[in-house]
Amino acid sequence: MVDRLTRMENDLDRRLEEKLTRLALKVIADAKRLAPIDEGDLETALDVGEVKQTIAGMYIDIGTSPEVDGYAVVQHEGFRKTKNGAIVEMTPGEKTRSKPSHGGYMPGKKFLENALKMNEDLILQELKSVLEGG
Structure with a gap:
């Protein structure tokens, strides 16, 4: 009985890890089209990072590599702060404006947040399916 429960737990963990990775790759692909x-x-x-497991659950990090984190935050939020504290609003350049809309969103600021919004229903549906045994 204990062996069977352990196998069931391991199978659920494996399926969750695979699903989280696939979903994260989809979000990142959409974020690239919106960046x-x-x-x-x-x-x-x-x-996409690796799936991590904690006592509270399983998660996967998505975002940018550390060397561009500062730049990515400025681009994502659409503004930057100058040394004297002034806020400078970022506007999309010619190359960004030439990118087509994707999933109902225009490329530019909030690219990662919008990619997550685009996939929110899919993520919830897919994770629910895994937890229900599908």
Whole structure:
């Protein structure tokens, strides 16, 4: 009985890990299509981490590689603060404006947040399916 429960737990963990990874890759693919573009570094830097398990549950990190984190935050939020504290609003450049809309969103600020919003129903449905044994 204990062996069977352990196998069931391991199977559930494996299926959750696979599903989280696939969903995170989908979100990142959408985020790349929504990311502002200057030289393409931001799109290239968007990545998916490994699934981690804690006492509270399982999670996966998505975002950018550390070397572009500061730039990514400025681009995502659409503004930056100057040294003297002034707020400078970022506006999409020509290359970003030339990208088509995707999933009902225009490329530019909030690219990662919008990619998550686009996939929210899918994520909930897929995770529910795994937890229900599907």
